[in-house]
Amino acid sequence: MTKFIGRKIEVGIGREATRGTAVAPSYWLSKVNADFDDKFDAVIDESSLGVIEDSADIKIAKKWSEGKLSGNITANSFGYWLRALLGTITSAAKETTAYNHTCALLQSAQHPTLTIEAKNPNEQLKFACGAIDNLTIKAELGKFVEFEAAVKAKLGAASTNNPAYVADYNFLAKDVTVKVAASLATLDAASAISVKNVEIKFDKNIVSDDILGSYEPNDYLNKQFSITGKIELLYDATTYKALALAGTQKAIRINIQDTTTTIGATSNPTLKIDLAKVKLTEWAKSDDLDGIVKETLTFKALYSSSDTQMVAIVLTNTVVGYN
Numbered sequence: 001m002t003k004f005i006g007r008k009i010e011v012g013i014g015r016e017a018t019r020g021t022a023v024a025p026s027y028w029l030s031k032v033n034a035d036f037d038d039k040f041d042a043v044i045d046e047s048s049l050g051v052i053e054d055s056a057d058i059k060i061a062k063k064w065s066e067g068k069l070s071g072n073i074t075a076n077s078f079g080y081w082l083r084a085l086l087g088t089i090t091s092a093a094k095e096t097t098a099y100n101h102t103c104a105l106l107q108s109a110q111h112p113t114l115t116i117e118a119k120n121p122n123e124q125l126k127f128a129c130g131a132i133d134n135l136t137i138k139a140e141l142g143k144f145v146e147f148e149a150a151v152k153a154k155l156g157a158a159s160t161n162n163p164a165y166v167a168d169y170n171f172l173a174k175d176v177t178v179k180v181a182a183s184l185a186t187l188d189a190a191s192a193i194s195v196k197n198v199e200i201k202f203d204k205n206i207v208s209d210d211i212l213g214s215y216e217p218n219d220y221l222n223k224q225f226s227i228t229g230k231i232e233l234l235y236d237a238t239t240y241k242a243l244a245l246a247g248t249q250k251a252i253r254i255n256i257q258d259t260t261t262t263i264g265a266t267s268n269p270t271l272k273i274d275l276a277k278v279k280l281t282e283w284a285k286s287d288d289l290d291g292i293v294k295e296t297l298t299f300k301a302l303y304s305s306s307d308t309q310m311v312a313i314v315l316t317n318t319v320v321g322y323n
Contacts, residue, residue, distance in 0.1 A: 002121035009034045010163045011069060012117040013080050013130075015322060020154065020219070022115045022128040027077040028163045029069070030170075032146065036067030036118055036127070038156050063155045063215040064208065065127045069116070070148035073137065073256070074168035075269035075317040080114065081149060082313060083322045084132050085202055087111040091321035098264025099320060103313040109221045111204070116153055117161060125156030131220035133206040137254075137273075138199045145171040145256055152206055154216050169269035169317065171256045178231060179253040184276040184307050187253045193233065196294065198254060200229035200273065202311075227275065227301035227311060235285045235295040244283035244297070252278045252299070263318050270316040276304035 011034045012025025045057040079101050083089040087106025094100045114130035130153040139145045178198055181190035203226045208217035243250065257270040282298035303310045 004121045006034070008121055010119045011036070012119075012161070012163065013077070014115045014117070015080055015083065016113045016115055016128065016130075019110070019113050020129040022126045022157065022159075024161045025115070025117050025163075026080060027168075028165050029071055029077065030074065030165070030168075031069060031071040033068065033070045033148075034118060036065065036069055036116060036151065038063065038065050038125070040064075060215065062210065062217075064152065064217055065116075065154065065156055066133075066150070066152040068148055068150050070146060072144040072170045073147050073271065074170050075258075075271070075315065076166075076168045076319050078147070078271065079315050079317065079319055079322045081132070081135065081147065082315060084112050084114050084130070085135050085204070086311070086313065089322050091319075091323070094267055094316060095264040097318055098267035098316060099318065101315040101317070101319070101322065103315065104309065105225060105311060109223070110219070111222055113220070114151070114153075116151060117159055118156070119159075119163060124159050124161075126159040126161075127153035127156050129154045129217075129220060131206050131222065132202075132204060134201060134203040136199065136201045138197075139171075139173050139176045139254075139256070140197045141173050143173055145173065145176060152208065152220050169258060169261055169263075171258055171269070171271070175256050175258050177253075177255045177257075179255070181251050181253075184251045184274060184304065184312075187251055187274060190253075195231055195233050197232040198229065200227065200254060202227055225310075228281075229299050229301075231297045231299070232294055233297075235293045240280065240295060240297050241283050244280040247279060249302070250278050251276055252301075263316075267316055270314070272314045272316075274312045275301040276307040276309050276311070277302040 012028040014023040014025045041062040086103045116127040133150040135149045177192040179190040205223040209219040252275045254273040
């Protein structure tokens with residue numbers, strides 16, 4: 001066996017054509033953290049044998065895998081995460097070698113699954129039926145735009161796929177703009193606001209479908225879908241405090257676009273996230289005596305009956321499709 005550092009862990013993801021049937025990775029990730037492995041639950045036999053010792057045996061009751069994967073968002077590979085996150089992705093040519101992938105929320109308890117493959121110097125495992133429990137996108141000044149995904153899957157099985165890395169397009173904080181408008185329809189015309197940091201979290205409340213006669217879950221099912229987030233900016237007006245106190249609804253767009261990279265004829269790698277109806281759940285300002293005062297807007301996305309959606313995401317890249 002080999003001792004190694006975390007940089008030697010390699011992780012790939014692949015789209016499952018048949019739910020729970022493992023596939024080879026479509027992309028090997030340039031990851032920051034890969035805390036993903038097999039897990040188990042044990043039950044203690046506390047029945048009495050006529051002595052005062054508290055137990056005589058332990059049995060394994062359940063086996064599965066889970067963990068968190070994080071890294072820089074890259075335009076081509078991120079489509080696999082989005083498909084598993086929201087459930088549907090529709091691809092169309094924007095121009096030669098540039099494609100738009102429109103993602104919408106699937107009204108189902110069974111969203112598409114991924115195979116997660118993890119390799120280190122001591123073992124290589126593939127984890128089928130990977131379901132995203134939650135996914136966070138974060139943009140901070142001076143950093144790459146990052147994601148963190150919490151995933152649950154079935155127990156790992158041995159694999160021998162060879163990692164292969166391909167060029168992709170990542171994003172920096174300078175690529176991010178945020179717009180706030182009265183409605184989804186008016187976001188295009190709205191001006192970008194000056195933001196320091198932004199974070200958005202998608203939560204799917206995954207539960208395991210455990211059945212008698214098996215160590216492993218039969219499936220993973222998503223329950224209610226929610227979106228929350230935070231925006232930090234300088235406190236130079238009372239606009240957002242007033243919105244919070246009045247309970248005013250808005251629409252928000254987070255647009256991540258690398259304008260220095262051209263794909264197709266004139267397109268850029270882009271991730272556009274539109275939230276149709278948002279309300280602030282908390283407003284706070286900083287109180288550092290020697291610092292510039294900032295305000296933090298904590299928001300929750302809501303279902304918009306007039307727009308018949310909560311969220312719409314469009315990813316622009318060089319991939320033909322993800323289905």
